[in-house]
Structure formats: structure tokens, C-alpha cells
Amino acid sequence: xxxxxxxxxxxxxxxxxxxxxxxxxxxxxxxxxxxxxxxxxxxxxxxxxxxxxxxxxxxxxxxxxxxxxxxxxxxxxxxxxxxxxxxxxxxxxxxxxxxxxxxxxxxxxxxxxxxxxxxxxxxxxxxxxxxxxxxxxxxxxxxxxxxxxxxxxxxxxxxxxxxxxxxxxxxxxxxxxxxxxxxxxxxxxxxxxxxxxxxxxxxxxxxxxxxxxxxxxxxxxxxxxxxxxxxxxxxxxxxxxxxxxxxxxxxxxxxxxxxxxxxxxxxxxxxxxxxxxxxxxxxxxxxxxxxxxxxxxxxxxxxxxxxxxxxxxxxxxxxxxxxxxxxxxxxxxxxxxxxxxxxxxxxxxxxxxxxxxxxxxxxxxxxxxxxxxxxxxxxxxxxxxxxxxxxxxxxxxxxxxxxxxxxxxxxxxxxxxxxxxxxxxxxxxxxxxxxxxxxxxxxxxxxxxxxxxxxxxxxxxxxxxxxxxxxxxxxxxxxxxxxxxxxxxxxxxxxxxxxxxxxxxxxxxxxxxxxxxxxxxxxxxxxxxx
Amino acid sequence: xxxxxxxxxxxxxxxxxxxxxxxxxxxxxxxxxxxxxxxxxxxxxxxxxxxxxxxxxxxxxxxxxxxxxxxxxxxxxxxxxxxxxxxxxxxxxxxxxxxxxxxxxxxxxxxxxxxxxxxxxxxxxxxxxxxxxxxxxxxxxxxxxxxxxxxxxxxxxxxxxxxxxxxxxxxxxxxxxxxxxxxxxxxxxxxxxxxxxxxxxxxxxxxxxxxxxxxxxxxxxxxxxxxxxxxxxxxxxxxxxxx
Numbered sequence: 001x002x003x004x005x006x007x008x009x010x011x012x013x014x015x016x017x018x019x020x021x022x023x024x025x026x027x028x029x030x031x032x033x034x035x036x037x038x039x040x041x042x043x044x045x046x047x048x049x050x051x052x053x054x055x056x057x058x059x060x061x062x063x064x065x066x067x068x069x070x071x072x073x074x075x076x077x078x079x080x081x082x083x084x085x086x087x088x089x090x091x092x093x094x095x096x097x098x099x100x101x102x103x104x105x106x107x108x109x110x111x112x113x114x115x116x117x118x119x120x121x122x123x124x125x126x127x128x129x130x131x132x133x134x135x136x137x138x139x140x141x142x143x144x145x146x147x148x149x150x151x152x153x154x155x156x157x158x159x160x161x162x163x164x165x166x167x168x169x170x171x172x173x174x175x176x177x178x179x180x181x182x183x184x185x186x187x188x189x190x191x192x193x194x195x196x197x198x199x200x201x202x203x204x205x206x207x208x209x210x211x212x213x214x215x216x217x218x219x220x221x222x223x224x225x226x227x228x229x230x231x232x233x234x235x236x237x238x239x240x241x242x243x244x245x246x247x248x249x250x251x252x253x254x255x256x257x258x259x260x261x262x263x264x265x266x267x268x269x270x271x272x273x274x275x276x277x278x279x280x281x282x283x284x285x286x287x288x289x290x291x292x293x294x295x296x297x298x299x300x301x302x303x304x305x306x307x308x309x310x311x312x313x314x315x316x317x318x319x320x321x322x323x324x325x326x327x328x329x330x331x332x333x334x335x336x337x338x339x340x341x342x343x344x345x346x347x348x349x350x351x352x353x354x355x356x357x358x359x360x361x362x363x364x365x366x367x368x369x370x371x372x373x374x375x376x377x378x379x380x381x382x383x384x385x386x387x388x389x390x391x392x393x394x395x396x397x398x399x400x401x402x403x404x405x406x407x408x409x410x411x412x413x414x415x416x417x418x419x420x421x422x423x424x425x426x427x428x429x430x431x432x433x434x435x436x437x438x439x440x441x442x443x444x445x446x447x448x449x450x451x452x453x454x455x456x457x458x459x460x461x462x463x464x465x466x467x468x469x470x471x472x473x474x475x476x477x478x479x480x481x482x483x484x485x486x487x488x489x490x491x492x493x494x495x496x497x498x499x500x501x502x503x504x505x506x507x508x509x510x511x512x513x514x515x516x517x518x519x520x521x522x523x524x525x526x527x528x529x530x
Numbered sequence: 531x532x533x534x535x536x537x538x539x540x541x542x543x544x545x546x547x548x549x550x551x552x553x554x555x556x557x558x559x560x561x562x563x564x565x566x567x568x569x570x571x572x573x574x575x576x577x578x579x580x581x582x583x584x585x586x587x588x589x590x591x592x593x594x595x596x597x598x599x600x601x602x603x604x605x606x607x608x609x610x611x612x613x614x615x616x617x618x619x620x621x622x623x624x625x626x627x628x629x630x631x632x633x634x635x636x637x638x639x640x641x642x643x644x645x646x647x648x649x650x651x652x653x654x655x656x657x658x659x660x661x662x663x664x665x666x667x668x669x670x671x672x673x674x675x676x677x678x679x680x681x682x683x684x685x686x687x688x689x690x691x692x693x694x695x696x697x698x699x700x701x702x703x704x705x706x707x708x709x710x711x712x713x714x715x716x717x718x719x720x721x722x723x724x725x726x727x728x729x730x731x732x733x734x735x736x737x738x739x740x741x742x743x744x745x746x747x748x749x750x751x752x753x754x755x756x757x758x759x760x761x762x763x764x765x766x767x768x769x770x771x772x773x
Binding site: 180183184195196199212213276277278311385389421426427428431432 | 549550583584585587589640675676677734753
């Protein structure tokens with residue numbers, strides 16, 4: 001069987017148009033970058049506290065709140081967050097002399113006041129904060145090193161990587177399911193989050209068993225699943241990757257938890273929360289820049305969510321919106337320090353099978369993305385919208401998805417379930433999905449290297465059309481700017497206003513004396529724009 | 531007349547089934563599957579495929595002839611209580627009954643963030659070849675999207691003077707869809723808006739029989755097309771048709 005390679009240069013595309021798209025994306029993202037630099041958020045500040053070791057919850061039952069939330073809220077009301085949470089917090093640490101976690105608990109309980117240090121003490125407090133920040137940032141970088149070392153000793157999975165989802169709601173049930181999936185041939189396990197977690201402005205605590213249609217993302221759940229996948233990876237001689245979701249109101253905190261618990265991939269899109277969850281755009285863009293710096297240093301591969309555009313819109317008419325979003329996601333990831341190999345752009349096989357030439361159209365779209373982003377570990381999503389409950393037809397459709405994925409060198413294959421839209425997968429659904437994918441990728445491995453698309457043929461013309469429409473769309477977005485474009489409903493036909501949506505009250509404009517050694521160190525380490 | 535499943539001859543009763551047993555793959559597993567199928571009422575059972583799924587589970591594909599039969603004339607069915615109308619007919623009913631446009635407010639409530647069902651019914655593009663309610667000239671549609679609080683639904687219902695409210699629930703676990711639909715109905719009741727509204731719920735986990743229990747005027751299940759919902763709304767505002 002031929003080793004995985006990305007088939008690039010098989011389809012003639014207009015490389016000048018691709019270059020123009022990249023230039024337009026840079027122009028469009030400039031406003032977003034400056035917004036991200038000049039603001040902070042409550043979740044970003046909480047993430048920084050978590051990085052220096054603040055954890056835990058205070059209170060019981062419905063009164064319980066995570067300690068990082070309580071500390072940030074106290075600092076916000078007593079000092080303000082315009083200069084960041086770390087200096088007031090380390091001022092309290094210096095005054096109380098009882099260590100980081102105990103100080104946080106005392107502040108949370110209202111037993112200690114918080115204040116900005118007087119000028120003569122600022123230097124000492126900053127030095128203490130910087131020392132802790134250095135340790136924290138080193139720990140994030142160490143996760144990347146540990147991953148590399150483990151892959152070296154355990155063994156790397158051959159590409160493409162098969163990606164499967166578990167979503168029982170109970171971490172203790174997720175674990176045996178994930179281990180079973182790995183034993184059957186799955187390379188990446190994603191634990192779907194509980195429905196609605198993206199709109200919580202706090203991260204739940206501890207091992208959880210009560211999620212809805214998914215399991216809460218908590219630090220303890222991350223740790224438990226990581227250990228389980230390391231164990232099964234050792235047994236199989238193949239490193240098993242773990243994925244979760246850095247999206248929603250707590251994006252920076254989830255990113256930090258994922259980095260320190262050595263998750264390998266994170267769903268992290270530049271517009272998903274804004275469009276599909278109605279989260280405020282300013283909040284999303286600020287949180288996103290920080291979370292992407294964390295991912296960059298932790299060696300995490302991000303997965304973007306362009307497949308979602310096609311689950312609502314017509315997959316033929318909206319094909320260019322996927323590509324346009326790819327260029328924007330790539331740009332906003334690069335300025336946060338993510339390397340090209342860390343940008344797992346997402347797309348999907350969602351054209352109606354009743355459409356004539358559906359398979360040729362899907363091939364054109366998938367190969368176009370491959371040609372435009374030759375270094376990206378592309379993530380290809382299976383059909384969902386046209387899975388009807390006819391599981392036999394669905395199994396065939398998933399086979400065609402696998403074939404297009406094989407012929408166009410998609411790196412990450414989310415396995416399609418024939419019971420998509422019927423129920424959460426049975427054990428046997430997963431097994432059959434793996435059997436389907438294994439067969440196609442084995443059977444078409446050599447074929448992928450043989451494929452050339454005919455000059456002036458249907459596939460080439462379709463790809464050219466999508467690229468041209470993408471270019472036109474980016475030109476229009478550049479005219480009105482990113483915020484204006486979202487306000488005009490140019491993405492997924494959804495209108496979102498600059499000050500609308502959830503979480504705007506958690507965005508704080510940075511003052512001139514904003515001091516955050518974690519943000520500074522992270523930016524320097526990953527080469528992010530400042 | 532009693533009938534049986536049709537494999538390749540009338541009343542051969544042949545049924546195809548597949549399932550997993552939490553038993554390691556072995557001759558014992560095969561015999562267990564055959565015995566289980568016999569207990570299910572199948573005769574002449576065959577395991578045509580048996581595969582280990584990891585060390586602890588076995589997957590089976592089987593055929594068997596069922597010993598049961600059924601008379602289709604004797605089963606009870608819930609017939610659709612309203613006629614399916616065309617787009618011009620629906621528009622005409624609304625014009626004649628209301629002398630204005632019918633105002634429809636739709637939302638997904640609770641934790642569910644999936645608008646696929648709501649959009650299939652409401653949005654212009656519709657679903658399965660059927661145009662959505664927005665396509666109907668005589669309907670004014672307000673699509674509130676996902677994770678809407680019941681209180682916000684009440685507010686919009688009042689502001690828009692809604693005639694009908696559509697609540698969708700797609701992803702659910704442990705009966706959350708029932709709880710969420712009930713919360714919306716209660717909020718509308720508390721606000722004194724319930725009685726004058728046509729209240730409709732829908733989603734793949736519902737069946738029409740649940741309408742009374744939930745206090746809704748109509749519940750639509752999996753695979754409902756926009757034209758069915760639109761026809762129902764037209765049927766309700768037109769009132770009972772004289773025989």
C-alpha cells in the first residue's frame with residue numbers, strides 16, 4: 001500500500017487568484033487583529049489565572065462557581081480589568097504570603113481584598129507574575145514536546161487519520177467507547193461537548209456524568225480521556241489523538257485546559273460561534289486570538305468549521321463561501337502563530353445525491369481546497385444533510401465520500417455513520433463505518449496517485465468557478481470590512497451585529513497600563529502579531 | 531387478509547436483521563444469536579455474517595422467517611385530520627379568513643442549538659422539495675433561531691401579534707425535548723397568550739399522539755414537510771369546514 005501523499009498539482013487552478021484571495025484575507029483580517037490586540041475578555045483573564053495554577057470551585061449546588069470566575073469578578077468590581085487580572089492577583093499573593101491557590105480561594109471567599117500595587121511595589125509584583133507566567137508558558141510548550149516524544153516511542157498513526165466521535169454524556173462511558181473505537185482502527189477521538197456548553201460563561205469542574213448529547217469539557221474529563229487514550233495507544237503501538245472544542249464563551253480557558261492536558265486537536269473556527277451560536281463578534285475575535293496562540297505553542301492542530309456552512313445552505317451554491325472562510329481562517333490562525341501544518345481547514349461532502357454529477361462536483365470542491373492549501377491537514381466531513389434514514393443508501397453515500405477523500409488526499413476523515421440523523425451511533429455503526437473507510441482507502445491508495453483532471457473538463461471548470469466566486473466574495477467583504485460583512489449577513493445568510501449576541505459584557509478595552517506577562521510571553525514564543 | 535413480510539415469495543415471512551451481542555466471537559456467540567432469534571419468533575434462522583468487534587462484542591447479520599402475521603385492515607392508524615393544500619390554496623384560505631397575513635413565530639428552545647428542523651419548515655428553501663413557510667405570500671415568518679428563552683418567545687409573540695408559534699427540538703437526551711416544549715407552553719399560558727394562539731411542536735423524537743399530553747395543538751414528527759405544517763395552520767384558522 002502506497003504511503004499517504006497529498007495530491008497537489010493535479011488540477012490546474014489560477015494561482016494569481018489564490019494569491020489575491022490571500023492578500024484580500026490579510027486586508028480583511030487587519031481590523032480583527034487590531035481589535036484582538038486592544039481588548040481583553042473575562043474568559044481570557046480567567047484562562048491566565050488557570051495557567052498560573054488557579055483551579056477549583058467554591059460554594060455548593062446551584063451556588064457553586066469556579067474559583068477563576070470568582071477571582072476575575074472580584075478584581076473586575078474592585079480594581080477593574082483594564083490593566084488585567086494578573087497584577088492585582090499577584091499583589092494579593094505577595095501580601096498574604098500563602099501561595100497561589102490559597103490566595104485565589106481567599107479572594108473568592110471575600111476574605112481578602114484586591115488592589116493594584118503602589119508604584120514602588122509594582123516592579124516586584126510584576127517580577128513574581130512574570131516568573132509564574134514563564135513556568136506556565138513552559139508547561140504549555142512541554143506538552144508539545146511530550147507529544148512528539150510519545151509519538152516517537154509509541155508510533156505514529158498512518159494517514160489519513162480516521163476521526164470518530166463519542167458523545168454519551170458520561171465520561172466513564174465515553175472512555176470504553178473511545179478505547180473500543182481505537183482498537184477497531186480509529187486514530188482520533190473527539191468528545192462532543194454537552195449541548196449548550198458553548199453558551200456557559202464558566203467551565204464546569206471535575207469528572208462529569210450528566211451531559212446532554214455530549215460530555216462537558218472539564219479539565220478532569222480531559223485528563224481521564226487522555227490517560228485512557230495513552231493506555232490504548234501503547235497497547236496498539238499507535239498514538240491516538242484526542243480532540244475537543246475551543247469555542248463558545250470560554251474558548252480561551254478550554255484552550256488552556258486542552259494545552260496542559262495534551263489534547264492534540266481543537267475545533268476552533270474564526271466565525272462559527274458568531275454565526276451559529278450568536279456569540280458576540282468582538283468577544284469571539286478577542287478570545288480566538290488568545291486561544292490560537294495557546295494552541296500554536298502547544299502544538300495543537302486546529303479544526304475549522306466551514307462544513308457547517310453547507311449543512312444549512314445549498315452545498316453547490318455556497319461552495320465558494322467555504323473557500324472564502326478558509327482564507328480568512330488561515331490568515332487569522334497565522335497571525336496568532338499557528339504554522340500551516342497546524343491549520344486543519346474543514347470542509348464537507350454535502351451535495352444532494354440527486355444532483356447530476358454530484359460526485360464530480362464533490363471531487364472538484366475537495367481537490368480545489370487541496371490545491372489552495374497544500375500544507376494544511378485538511379479535515380473532510382461526511383454527508384449529514386442527505387442522510388435520510390435509508391441506511392443502505394447512506395452506507396453507499398459514505399463510501400463515495402471516502403472515495404473522494406482518498407482521491408484528493410484529505411488528511412483527516414471524519415467517519416460517516418449510516419445511521420446519521422437516526423440515532424447516536426451504535427457500536428456496530430462505528431465498526432461498519434471503519435470497515436467501509438478501511439476498504440476504500442486501501443483499495444484506492446494507488447489510484448489517488450494516478451488521477452489527473454482533464455484540461456478544460458467539468459471538474460476543472462467547476463473548480464475555476466468556485467475560486468472566482470470566492471475571490472469576488474472576498475473583494476466584497478474587503479469593501480465593507482469583516483464586521484460589516486457579518487452585519488450584512490454575508491456569511492451563511494446570518495445577520496449578526498457588532499454589539500449584539502451573547503458575551504459582549506465580558507469584553508474590556510485594555511488600558512494603557514495593561515500588564516499581562518502571559519500574553520507577552522505567548523506572543524513572543526509563537527511569533528504572533530502584537 | 532393476514533400478510534407476512536415478502537422476501538422473494540408471498541408470505542415467506544423473511545426478515546433481515548442485524549445486531550450486536552456483548553459476547554466474544556465464538557461458536558457459542560453464533561448459537562446464542564440463533565437461539566435469540568428463535569425467541570423473537572423467527573424460524574429457519576441463519577447467521578450469514580458474524581464478526582468480532584473488539585475482544586468483547588460480536589456483530590451478526592441474520593435472516594429468519596417470522597412466525598407472526600398481520601391484517602393491515604385491522605391496525606389502528608392516526609389519519610391526518612386535515613387536507614393537504616397547495617400554496618395558492620393556503621394563501622387564499624389565509625386571505626379569506628384573516629383579511630391579513632398570518633404571523634408565525636418559530637424558535638428552538640432549551641439547550642438545543644440545532645436549527646435544522648426549524649429552518650427546514652420555515653426558511654424559503656424548505657425541505658424535501660417543499661418550499662418553507664417564508665415562501666408563502668400570506669405568511670409573515672419570524673425565525674428566532676436556537677436556544678431561545680421561553681420569556682423571549684413570549685415577548686416576540688406579543689410584539690409581532692403572532693397567530694401561530696412553532697417550537698422545534700432536534701437533539702435531546704433524557705426527555706429534555708418534553709421539558710422544553712412544556713416550558714414554552716407554560717410561559718405562554720402565564721402570559722395569557724396561549725389560548726389565542728395555534729401552538730405547534732416538532733422534532734424527530736416526537737409523535738402526533740403527544741399533542742394532548744404536551745398541551746399543544748399539533749405535534750409533528752420525523753420527516754414532516756413544510757406543506758403539512760402550512761396546511762395545518764390554514765385548516766385551523768379556517769375553522770371547521772361544514773360537511
